[in-house]
Amino acid sequence: AQSVDQPDAHVTLSEGASLELRCSYSYSAAPYLFWYVQYPGQSLQFLLKYITGDTVVKGTKGFEAEFRKSNSSFNLKKSPAHWSDSAKYFCALEGPTNAYKVIFGKGTHLHVLP
């Protein structure tokens, strides 16, 4: 079965530090992976996606993520973090079969202290 795990419900760090939000997935084949961000009071916005090719993908707002097949992870990174990055981040998976049916993780609340 497809699943996405974001083990950290909350992450707090200081502005200027490096951030890394963890995401692991379970899927029998090569998945398509996404990160979305939800700012307070707003809806979800696309950050980046991995479909195939380079395992490090760069997205909007200075974020990047690395796809690691060896440990089924797709962690989101940014350095340095800014207070405006405070938001809830969702990792998502889409399978080649039933492509379009996106499975979201529970999300990680990121708090960046100024």
Place this chain on the structure above:
Amino acid sequence: NAGVIQTPRHKVTGKGQEATLWCEPISGHSAVFWYRQTIVQGLEFLTYFRNQAPIDDSGMPKERFSAQMPNQSHSTLKIQSTQPQDSAVYLCASSRKGDQDTQYFGPGTRLLVL
């Protein structure tokens, strides 16, 4: 580009009443998705249309929920005999072609069933 439009933004209904939620996808997008977001369950896929045809409604509660897309410019999600457990934010998203594609989310409709 106004983005995905959802109306109303907030709706309060009494238990047993009907609620209809509207979504206008981005012009030119052929795929429309409905999700439900709650704190406990997170983001749950409900249903998906492509070129106005229903493709997958496997996430829809069978008895009281229905969705339609009568034309390419809008979709509706109808909940009959609403129950308190239906209280959630209902998100609509659209994408150009559906598969492997970035989804653009609307602001959501916050439904409260008293």
